[in-house]
Amino acid sequence: MADATAVQKTGTPATRRSKGLSERRLAFLMVSPSMLLIALVAAYPIGYGLWLSLHEYSVRVAGLSRWAGLRNYRTALSDSEWWAAFFHTMIFTVCSVSLEFAIGLGMALVMHAAFRGQGIIRTTVLVPWAMLTVVTAVMWRTMFESPLGFVNSLLGTNTVWLGDQPYALIVVILADVWKTAPFMALLILAGLQVIPTEIYEAAEVDGATAWQRFARITMPLLMPAILVALIFRTLDALRVFDLPFVLTNGKSGTSTLSTIAQETFASNRIYGLGSAMAVLTFLIVMIVSFTYIRTVGGNIRGLAEE
Amino acid sequence: MATTTAPAKPAETPRAKRRRGADAGPKTPWWLWFVVTAIVLFCLFPFYWMVSISLKTGGDLTSGTPYPPSPTLKNYQSIFRNGDFTRALLNSAVVSIVTTVLALTVGSFCAYALARLRFRGKFAILALVLSITTFPAIAIAAPLFRLWSDIGIYNTWIGLIIPYLTFALPLSIYILVSFFREIPKDLEEAALVDGATYFQAFRKVVVPLAAPGLATAGILTFIGAWNEFLFAITLTSSSSARTVPAAIAFFSGSTQFEQPLGTISAASVVISVPLILLVLFFQKRIVAGLTAGAVKG
Numbered sequence: 001m002a003d004a005t006a007v008q009k010t011g012t013p014a015t016r017r018s019k020g021l022s023e024r025r026l027a028f029l030m031v032s033p034s035m036l037l038i039a040l041v042a043a044y045p046i047g048y049g050l051w052l053s054l055h056e057y058s059v060r061v062a063g064l065s066r067w068a069g070l071r072n073y074r075t076a077l078s079d080s081e082w083w084a085a086f087f088h089t090m091i092f093t094v095c096s097v098s099l100e101f102a103i104g105l106g107m108a109l110v111m112h113a114a115f116r117g118q119g120i121i122r123t124t125v126l127v128p129w130a131m132l133t134v135v136t137a138v139m140w141r142t143m144f145e146s147p148l149g150f151v152n153s154l155l156g157t158n159t160v161w162l163g164d165q166p167y168a169l170i171v172v173i174l175a176d177v178w179k180t181a182p183f184m185a186l187l188i189l190a191g192l193q194v195i196p197t198e199i200y201e202a203a204e205v206d207g208a209t210a211w212q213r214f215a216r217i218t219m220p221l222l223m224p225a226i227l228v229a230l231i232f233r234t235l236d237a238l239r240v241f242d243l244p245f246v247l248t249n250g251k252s253g254t255s256t257l258s259t260i261a262q263e264t265f266a267s268n269r270i271y272g273l274g275s276a277m278a279v280l281t282f283l284i285v286m287i288v289s290f291t292y293i294r295t296v297g298g299n300i301r302g303l304a305e306e
Numbered sequence: 307m308a309t310t311t312a313p314a315k316p317a318e319t320p321r322a323k324r325r326r327g328a329d330a331g332p333k334t335p336w337w338l339w340f341v342v343t344a345i346v347l348f349c350l351f352p353f354y355w356m357v358s359i360s361l362k363t364g365g366d367l368t369s370g371t372p373y374p375p376s377p378t379l380k381n382y383q384s385i386f387r388n389g390d391f392t393r394a395l396l397n398s399a400v401v402s403i404v405t406t407v408l409a410l411t412v413g414s415f416c417a418y419a420l421a422r423l424r425f426r427g428k429f430a431i432l433a434l435v436l437s438i439t440t441f442p443a444i445a446i447a448a449p450l451f452r453l454w455s456d457i458g459i460y461n462t463w464i465g466l467i468i469p470y471l472t473f474a475l476p477l478s479i480y481i482l483v484s485f486f487r488e489i490p491k492d493l494e495e496a497a498l499v500d501g502a503t504y505f506q507a508f509r510k511v512v513v514p515l516a517a518p519g520l521a522t523a524g525i526l527t528f529i530g531a532w533n534e535f536l537f538a539i540t541l542t543s544s545s546s547a548r549t550v551p552a553a554i555a556f557f558s559g560s561t562q563f564e565q566p567l568g569t570i571s572a573a574s575v576v577i578s579v580p581l582i583l584l585v586l587f588f589q590k591r592i593v594a595g596l597t598a599g600a601v602k603g
Binding site: 021024026027041049052125140143186238239258261279282 | 554596
């Protein structure tokens with residue numbers, strides 16, 4: 001970049017004029033439409049949501065409202081249903097992300113191993129990723145909902161999978177694992193592919209076993225890619241909405257932070273409380289997101305500098 | 307499905323072999339085939355089961371057989387006769403395409419500036435863009451639900467396109483920045499030396515070279531918008547603006563005596579097949595886009 005600026009500075013007056021705008025001014029012009037749009041479509045609604053969450057709205061008279069301070073937050077935080085949704089979200093996040101990681105790592109290692117027909121598997125894992133989340137939910141309903149599904153007859157059970165307490169959440173977790181383990185696999189595979197082969201060859205010459213090569217070379221060098229994948233997935237899992245909404249309508253122990261907030265403001269029209277729940281979700285996700293930015297912070301700095 | 311995924315790409319194997327040739331020899335151990343089969347079944351079987359349900363009607367639906375005893379396209383006929391579903395297809399197409407085009411146009415300017423030009427506040431802008439991709443949609447859906455009713459764009463296309471941009475724009479900026487940076491600077495600099503303005507260098511040199519990156523960002527943005535559910539269900543109230551994912555969630559059989567899951571499955575298959583073909587066709591691009599920036603840190 002320095003070169004380009006130098007060119008501009010050393011140019012004759014004529015060429016300097018033909019450059020039109022200075023670099024800095026051009027940058028401002030190119031960045032500002034995006035920043036304006038982001039301010040309009042993200043910052044303004046979030047600010048307005050904060051405002052809504054500090055008010056109470058009349059259910060009977062449209063548009064009537066009064067200042068409520070933090071009362072909505074107190075209501076949400078003392079609501080056992082909100083806490084239930086909080087715990088469902090946490091259980092969902094921990095279970096789905098760790099299962100996805102285990103399966104994704106396995107898939108990535110298999111995809112990375114060289115063998116005939118490798119292309120089949122690389123193509124196949126993209127199918128679940130390409131599936132719409134809503135369709136994924138429909139798919140898992142067709143498998144678990146008796147009498148259409150095969151799961152009960154396969155296991156010889158008589159479980160109402162989508163209507164009973166622990167089972168419904170299990171199906172939601174399984175559906176999420178199916179859809180996103182391949183995504184995890186692709187991210188980890190990308191990390192595997194940048195590890196130079198020479199390291200493995202050297203280790204083999206030194207007599208390292210396959211396990212030692214995996215534990216001492218692959219895993220440590222894979223850590224940055226794994227970390228990014230895990231945080232990406234955790235953030236996604238914390239805002240899960242589609243799967244529980246379509247599979248069980250947030251019932252049978254599958255309510256999440258997003259479904260309970262959506263139900264409160266959209267179905268029950270309690271705007272203040274619903275917005276407070278949305279803001280709480282936002283705060284929880286932002287805390288995790290902050291960790292994420294710090295982890296890949298070097299990466300952004302790398303993109304910004306050079 | 308099997309027919310589209312089956313042909314292995316012959317080009318893939320020799321390259322891969324060269325890469326790991328030393329420890330992975332040409333002979334594949336039997337257990338690896340076992341694992342591969344398990345992965346393929348894991349990925350494809352749920353989709354197969356839904357296809358099979360979509361080909362069943364009446365008594366067959368509850369028969370529990372792993373294949374449709376008397377395959378029928380009745381479910382497919384019924385969804386295409388359903389005005390709500392065809393309207394939802396139109397809504398989804400318009401909303402997703404407009405979102406993608408807007409996000410790419412506006413985003414590519416911003417990404418170019420971030421990738422190439424020197425100015426203050428670059429890090430802050432990238433951090434902002436990245437943090438927006440992690441926002442929970444619910445935090446925006448709640449205020450928009452009220453705001454849109456107040457200003458009269460509740461249940462309209464534009465009412466969906468605006469919030470879709472919240473996520474489409476940062477996503478396309480982030481992907482494009484990493485693509486723009488991979489274009490050699492020499493060409494642009496040559497153009498600048500020849501008297502082109504920065505903007506001309508961007509439009510005539512960078513944009514054509516970045517076409518693959520634009521395609522990748524476009525596909526991922528389009529898939530994201532096509533897949534979106536929370537806004538679609540919260541900010542619409544009738545079939546006039548409801549997109550496909552929301553319509554599927556609201557679907558019931560065309561008559562009350564019909565088991566709705568048969569028709570819902572058919573609708574799901576109809577909207578999945580084009581997406582699967584798109585993804586398989588552009589798989590290299592998509593994988594490159596998904597992993598952009600993820601492994602460089």
